[in-house]
Amino acid sequence: MIPVYVTGGEITEKEKLAYIRRAKEQYPDRELSRLDIKLDGEYVDLHYQFQPVNFERIRRITGYLVGTMDRWNNGKRAEEADRVKHDTSSEMEQL
Numbered sequence: 001m002i003p004v005y006v007t008g009g010e011i012t013e014k015e016k017l018a019y020i021r022r023a024k025e026q027y028p029d030r031e032l033s034r035l036d037i038k039l040d041g042e043y044v045d046l047h048y049q050f051q052p053v054n055f056e057r058i059r060r061i062t063g064y065l066v067g068t069m070d071r072w073n074n075g076k077r078a079e080e081a082d083r084v085k086h087d088t089s090s091e092m093e094q095l
Helices: 013-026 074-081 089-094
Strands: 004-007 032-040 043-050 059-061 064-066
Touching (some): 004 013, 013 032
Antiparallel strands (some): 032 043
16 A cells, blocks of 8 residues: 555545556656645645666767667777766866
């Protein structure tokens, strides 16, 4: 069961299930892990927390779009190792 936390008042179990169902309809590709409901008079503020989504990072390296480099030969690995790495964190600190 998905944990539901209500602040600012009380709602019925039927209402909680309706909000969970709404989240599942609104975000069918996401898995709900928690629902926070804040009541303020007639207003309801919903905060959905979802399970992290696994993704595969895709980068452009040496002219190719790649996910991982595990299938690269030694020459392509050396080419990637020789690339100039750009660090923007120090540039952002100067602004």
